[in-house]
C-alpha cells in the first residue's frame with residue numbers, strides 16, 4: 449500500500465520505517481528539516497535499538513523516503529498522523545496545536561477514498577472534531593492509538609500486543625484498509641478490536657493511566673516500607689506472584705517519566721474536568737503526586753549518604769534517560785534529580801550511555817562526562833538513576849577499581865544491597881531498609 453506518515457519523531461519515524469519493512473511504500477513527512485535530513489540519509493535522529501537497521505533496509509529497498517513537503521503525501525491512500533501532543537505550559541491539558549496544524553495541512557492533499565489514521569495520543573473527542581475536516585475532502589478518519597514502548601519500539605510496532613481501530617460506525621472500508629496495512633500482525637494472531645472514536649481514544653489514555661497507577665501504587669508501598677523498615681522489592685515479588693496482580697510494572701524506585709505517562713495522565717484529568725467527570729479521575733492527581741515525591745526522596749537519600757549536606761560534595765550521577773535503551777530525557781526523573789542536586793550546590797558529574805546529548809540540549813548547565821570512569825573519578829557518592837544493563841552489572845569490585853567512593857544510592861533498586869554492604873560500601877535505596 450502507499451502510506452504517508454506525518455510527524456517523524458519517536459513514534460512516527462519508527463512507524464514509517466516499520467511500515468516499509470512490511471512491504472508498504474512509505475513517505476515520512478516532518479516540519480523539522482534537520483530530522484528529515486538525518487532520516488533521508490538513513491540515520492536515526494534518536495537512539496532506538498534496531499531502528500538504524502530497519503531504516504537502512506527500508507531506504508535501500510526504495511520503499512521509504514522522507515520529506516518536509518506535505519504535498520508529497522498526496523497519492524498515498526493511508527495517512528498516519530503521529531505528531532506530538534505535549535503538555536500545555538502552565539496547564540495539565542494536551543497541546544493540540546500540532547495535531548490541528550498537521551490535519552489542516554494534510555486536508556489540502558487528500559483525495560476521496562483516502563483514509564487518515566490518527567496515531568497521536570489525544571483527549572477524547574478530538575477524532576470526532578477532526579472527522580468533519582477530513583470528511584469534507586471525501587476521505588475518512590480512523591483513530592488507531594499506539595502502545596509502543598521506547599527501547600522496544602521496533603518490536604512493538606511489528607508485533608503489537610493488540611490493534612485498536614476507532615472508526616465511524618459502519619466504515620467497513622476503513623477497517624479493510626487498516627487490515628491490509630497490518631496484515632502481517634493479524635496473520636500472526638494479533639487481537640484486533642474495532643471501536644468507535646471515543647473508545648479508541650480512551651483505551652490509550654486508560655492504558656497509560658493504569659500503568660502509571662501501578663507504578664505509583666508500588667511507590668506508595670515504598671513510602672510505607674520506609675516508615676516501617678519493610679523491603680518494597682520483596683513486597684513487589686510477593687504480591688507479583690499473584691497472577692491477578694502480576695510482577696511487571698511493580699519496580700519501585702525513582703518513578704515514571706518520559707514523553708507519555710506524566711503528560712498523558714495530566715491531560716486525562718484536564719479532559720475529565722471538562723467532561724464533568726473530574727471526580728472519577730481524581731485518583732490520578734495522587735498518582736502524579738506520589739510519583740513526583742520519589743524524586744525528592746532520592747535527593748534526600750543522596751544527602752543522607754553524605755551526612756545531610758550535598759553542598760560542595762562530588763557526586764557521580766549514572767543515568768540521565770527516563771528509562772534504559774532510550775536517549776529520551778523528556779520529564780526524566782534522572783535528569784531532574786541531577787538538576788536538583790546541582791542547584792543544592794553539589795558538584796555533580798553526570799553520565800549516560802546514550803542520553804548525554806539530549807540532556808545537554810535540555811539542561812546545558814549540568815556537568816556531563818562521557819564515561820562512567822570520568823563521572824566517578826573523585827566522587828564521594830555514586831547515584832544510579834537509570835537502570836541501564838551495564839549499570840545493573842556493576843559490582844563493588846568493578847566500581848571499586850575505578851573509584852575510592854564507597855557510598856552508593858541505588859535509585860532504581862537494580863543492585864543487590866547485600867553484595868555492596870558485604871564489600872564495605874554504604875548502600876541505600878528507596879523503599880528498602
Ligand SMILES: NC(=O)c1ccc[n+]([C@@H]2O[C@H](COP(=O)([O-])OP(=O)(O)OC[C@H]3O[C@@H](n4cnc5c(N)ncnc54)[C@H](O)[C@@H]3O)[C@@H](O)[C@H]2O)c1
Nearest residue numbers: 455456457458459478479480531532533546550568569594
Ligand atoms: N514516544 C512514544 O513512545 C509514543 C508511544 C505511543 C504514543 N505516542 C504519542 O505519539 C505522539 C508523538 O509522540 P513522539 O514521542 O513521537 O513525539 P516527538 O516530539 O518525538 O515527535 C513529534 C514530531 O512531529 C513533528 N511535527 C510537529 N508538527 C508537525 C506538522 N505540522 N507536520 C509534520 N510534522 C510535525 C515534530 O517536528 C516531531 O518530529 C504523541 O501524541 C505521543 O503521546 C508516543
Ligand SMILES: O=c1ccn([C@@H]2O[C@H](COP(=O)(O)OP(=O)(O)O[C@H]3O[C@H](CO)[C@@H](O)[C@H](O)[C@H]3O)[C@@H](O)[C@H]2O)c(=O)[nH]1
Nearest residue numbers: 594595596597598663697698699703704705706708770771
Ligand atoms: O515498574 C516500572 C516500570 C516503569 N517505570 C518507569 O515508567 C516510565 C515509563 O516506562 P515505559 O512505560 O516502559 O516507557 P514508555 O516508552 O514511556 O511507554 C509508555 O508510554 C507509551 C506512550 O504512550 C505507551 O505507548 C507505552 O505502552 C507505555 O508503556 C519510565 O520512566 C520507567 O522507568 C517504573 O518506574 N517502574
